[in-house]
Amino acid sequence: MISPGNVFELGFFKLAGSNTKEDGERWYLGLWFYKASSKMNPLWVANRESPLYDSKGALKIYKSNLVIVNQSGNIIWSSSNAVVPSPPKTSSVVAELLSNGNFVLRYSDDNRGDSFLWESFDYPTDTLLPGSDLAKGVNRSLTSWISNNNPSTGIYSYALLSKNQEMFLLDAKSSPVYRRSFGLKTPYALGNGYYLLLLQVTYDGLLQQFSWSPTTREKTLLWRGPRDRCDLYGKICGSNSVCSLEKVDVHVFAGCTCFKGFKPRNWRGWWLRNMTEGCQRISRLNCTGNGFQVLKNVKLPDTKDAGLERSIGPKECRQRCIEDCSCTGFANVELDCFLYSSDLVDLRTLQSGQQLYIKVATSYLGKFFISS
Structure with a gap:
């Protein structure tokens, strides 16, 4: 089955080198680019956990579901999560490969995207x-x-x-x-x-x-x-620090820098270049008398605990953080305002990154700590 525009192709395939002494051949139903090199693996596989062990299988529509059957007629895979309306329509059910590579199951008289019974894009x-x-x-x-x-x-x-x-x-x-x-x-x-x-x-x-x-x-x-090592989540630098690459002769090392107004949680580990415990504030924030340290060209911290307000510019985003005593920093990306309220995790320097504003007491804006 070939999609409109000849971009995608759906069919059964056997991967080179997929034979095993115990199982013999393994066949799968999959999607790949039309006329792609045989060295390029399929983009989607239906029966990835339930292969056919010979080339005599078939794809069928059975009780408003897609099924793959082996040569004995046994079902080895099914789109059992198909959403069939109750009562079901009287029109026939068809399978279609769309131009975008989505393999769908639908009623023959209804091709609306929100009425598909099943689609591969969901899986x-x-x-x-x-x-x-x-x-x-x-x-x-x-x-x-x-x-x-x-x-x-x-x-x-x-x-x-x-x-x-x-x-x-x-x-x-x-x-x-x-x-x-x-x-x-x-x-x-x-x-x-x-x-x-x-x-x-x-x-x-x-x-x-x-x-x-x-x-x-x-x-x-x-x-x-x-x-590189700075890309590894939490493996090199802990919270409230920035990972950057340092070149010494021909070697490249990952180093960590505490934010201004912060210090290593474990000084001994820090000097031994074990920086995974990260950094902590030297003194707790008050609701007033704070400023912002600006970090340029960085990967923004993990936002899982951050608040998100949309359609807000940098000035308004900054003001929201100032007025919120629990706010520890903010970033504004394309009018998306991220307001952080906990430790900042997974930062690194980038050639063309974002700007991050970290709330610190104004008395610390001239101080910073760097790893050796």
Whole structure:
């Protein structure tokens, strides 16, 4: 099945090297780019946990659900979460691959997006396609393959974890490894023609963004992370400090800097370059007599405990923080005002980052601490 515009293709596939002595061949129903290289893995897999063990399976519509059956007629996978209205319509149920790569189940006389019985965009595997939205899907995460030639669920995931729609790369223990959010709801135009931007979690624990040209059928890696030790969530610098890379001869080290008006929680660990306990205020804030330290070109802290007010400019955002005695800092990004009220976690320097304003007593604005 090929999508309109010849961008995506849906069908059964067997990965190279997927044979095992115990199981023989493993076949899956999946989605890939039309005429993509065989070296490029599929973007979506339906039966990732329940493969067919020969090529004689079939995809069918059964009782208003999609099912995959093996050669014996047994169902090995089903879209059992299809939302069928009660009473059901009398029109027939059809399956369709849309131009954006969304594989949908719907009534033949109703192609409205909000009336789909089931759609693959609600159940992504390891790749996020343009037009899909993790914040609205049934499964609100991407999950890696177990290996490069086995699409079974791996140990890494990319998930929505906070009220402010912060996205995290998680390890096998569901502990954050890396924090970064992307907007991938629409195709991305670049130069002649257009390119699709996609986000993927790799089996070895990386989050990567790549583009695909439907015209040239070329895949280009744009970005991959974590890139260095400063990208690791909470592994190098603790709270209320900024991680930055320091080059000594040919070696690159990650160093931590306390905010002005803060000191290391553990001085001994700090001088031994174990800075994971982070920093604490030298003295508690009062409601008056405070100023703001400005940090430029930084990755903003984790916003899971931050308040968010929209359509507010920098001056008004600053005033909100001044008037709120519990506010510890603020940031204003495209008229989104983030008001922090607890320790600030996961900061690093960037070449072109954001500005963060940290509330400190005016008496400390001339003092700061730097790691050795």
